[in-house]
Amino acid sequence: MMYEVRAVSFRYPAAAADALDRVDVQVPTGSFYAVLGPNGCGKTTLLRLLLGALEPRDGVVRYEGRPVSDWSRREMARRVGVVAQVEPLVFPVSVRELVGMGRYPHLGSWRPEGPVDRAAVERAMEVCDVADLAARPVDTLSGGERQRARLARALAQEPDTLVLDEPTASLDVAHEMGIFELLRDLADRGVTVLIVTHNINVAARYADRLLLLDAGRAAAEGEPSAVFTTDTLQRVYRWPLAVAAHPGEGPDAGAPQVIPLRGGGTP
Numbered sequence: 001m002m003y004e005v006r007a008v009s010f011r012y013p014a015a016a017a018d019a020l021d022r023v024d025v026q027v028p029t030g031s032f033y034a035v036l037g038p039n040g041c042g043k044t045t046l047l048r049l050l051l052g053a054l055e056p057r058d059g060v061v062r063y064e065g066r067p068v069s070d071w072s073r074r075e076m077a078r079r080v081g082v083v084a085q086v087e088p089l090v091f092p093v094s095v096r097e098l099v100g101m102g103r104y105p106h107l108g109s110w111r112p113e114g115p116v117d118r119a120a121v122e123r124a125m126e127v128c129d130v131a132d133l134a135a136r137p138v139d140t141l142s143g144g145e146r147q148r149a150r151l152a153r154a155l156a157q158e159p160d161t162l163v164l165d166e167p168t169a170s171l172d173v174a175h176e177m178g179i180f181e182l183l184r185d186l187a188d189r190g191v192t193v194l195i196v197t198h199n200i201n202v203a204a205r206y207a208d209r210l211l212l213l214d215a216g217r218a219a220a221e222g223e224p225s226a227v228f229t230t231d232t233l234q235r236v237y238r239w240p241l242a243v244a245a246h247p248g249e250g251p252d253a254g255a256p257q258v259i260p261l262r263g264g265g266t267p
Helices: 043-050 073-079 095-107 115-127 143-156 173-188 200-206 230-237
Strands: 003-010 020-027 032-036 058-063 080-083 161-165 192-196 209-214 217-222 241-245 256-260
Touching (some): 020 043, 020 058, 020 217, 032 173, 032 200, 073 080, 095 115, 143 173, 173 200, 200 256
Parallel strands (some): 032 192, 080 161, 161 192
Antiparallel strands (some): 003 020
16 A cells, blocks of 8 residues: 555644544555545645644554654655645746756755756656746746646656645646546556545546545545445535436546536535
């Protein structure tokens, strides 16, 4: 297993309830794993625990069999690429400079980029469709362009694992689907992909396994067809809905898709 979470609980200071309550997660190596759930259910907290930014109150989080707390920050930076949900820009940089930062864990503080580093940066910019923006200051980009540049930075790192928090939130349909296609391809080539997303239908079409959180607890976990049941989804999202099979002819044909129904209110 790439990630293993056992009976993990976490509560923020002064909070009335646990943000996570005895959650179990197993992310197989080379899989595409999606974490779903309503706002405030604990998705981002789980990611922060996986990355070692938070310490669990109870339970253990392991990466490749070792507790996350045993990994140095540099070791983790070389192995895990991260795209956070929010990231303030504290100083002006170009897109090329931002993407080049993905090589820092390999270069250290003083070593300049070599041919291998430059090639990794160029590949990442091409696959994320930001190569033509290389000279642009990041603070002049649209939200979608900036998000693609940040994903390119993570890919330039050439990580074994990618952890992404809402990476397609600001993207149009074409770029969102392109990112999911890219992540699926990376998983098929052995990169472990773990993503938090609100786009549950696209997640069900691309991910191998899903974790559905509700108020800090695991409401369901498994393959999309096992997680996407009408009763479970209505209970978690508190809205009437139907589940139907995706009609496409591609590899996602038959994937369960959620159709919210009109009427509102708690089902």
